[in-house]
Amino acid sequence: MKKADPFYLSAAWRDIRLAVLRRDRWLCVMCGAKVHYKGMARVDHIVPRRQAPELAMRTDNLRTLCPTCDNKRHIEKGHGGNEWGATKQGQPRDPRHWWNAFDYQKARANDTDE
Helix, strand or coil, X not given: CCCCCHHXXXXXXXXXXXXXXXXXXXXXXCCCCECCCCCCCEEEECCCCCCCHHHCCCHHHEEEXXXXXXXXXXXXXXXCCCCCCECCCCCECCCCCHHHHXXXXXXXXXXXXX
8 A cells, every 4th residue: 555645644734735625615626526525625736746846835836626637637646647638729638639649731631632
């Protein structure tokens, strides 16, 4: 079994976590799901602690996620990474998405050949 990170057991983390959950009104900021039930609330570091430990306790680097959105966010949880969602143009960010596998350049070249 994975051992708990002491950071997440600290009183300071528990206090800031509760402040973020209250700020976000116990709703997932990605999908709007209610996370007020036991075991549902995840407080996510937008920039991971490993990359920027100085941001670990800053509320502007924390957000509330539901378990589904949290799992989609993290590669280490086996579901993806930062590549979910869509660009402003509506294209999926995930390079493995079937829309991104389609070769638009080749398709356009074939359309103009006729």
